[in-house]
Amino acid sequence: MNTLLNGYFWCALASLASAGATFLIKLSHQAGDGWSITRLAYLGSACAVYGLGFVCYTITLQKLPMTLAYPLMTAITMATVLLIGYAVLGEAMTPTRMLGMALVAAGAFALAR
Numbered sequence: 877m878n879t880l881l882n883g884y885f886w887c888a889l890a891s892l893a894s895a896g897a898t899f900l901i902k903l904s905h906q907a908g909d910g911w912s913i914t915r916l917a918y919l920g921s922a923c924a925v926y927g928l929g930f931v932c933y934t935i936t937l938q939k940l941p942m943t944l945a946y947p948l949m950t951a952i953t954m955a956t957v958l959l960i961g962y963a964v965l966g967e968a969m970t971p972t973r974m975l976g977m978a979l980v981a982a983g984a985f986a987l988a989r
Contacts, residue, residue, distance in 0.1 A: 883939030884948075886932050891952035893929025897922040898953075899960050944988045951984035 904918035936945045958977055961967035 879939050883936055883945070886936040887940060887945055887949050888952060890929045890932035890936055891949045892956060893925050893932060894949070894953045895956035895960060897925040897929065898957055899964070900925060902965065947984040947987040951980050954980055 900918050900922035904915045904922070907914040907918060933945070933949065936949070940948075955977055958969070958973060962969040
């Protein structure tokens with residue numbers, strides 16, 4: 877696998893880890909108020925997933941220019957969070973949100989050029 881393609885792979889993994897950790901934090905709030913074992917388990921898992929994402933992102937930066945890696949990771953993370961919110965949490969998928977996501981993707985594409 878060439879270095880550029882490999883960089884995109886690690887960037888996608890970093891993005892998925894970030895979105896997954898965000899989802900776990902959201903679930904921790906749904907586990908109730910206070911510091912229950914369940915809530916702490918979600919938050920601890922989120923920290924672990926963020927750590928995994930950090931490792932993936934450091935590998936990404938070895939393989940891609942920073943000016944490409946960060947906008948790409950951010951765009952993928954935002955799209956993933958939007959989809960998880962809609963599919964799993966029942967959050968609204970409004971035309972404004974879809975337009976916003978399209979603009980973020982267009983911005984990431986423009987920065988990558």
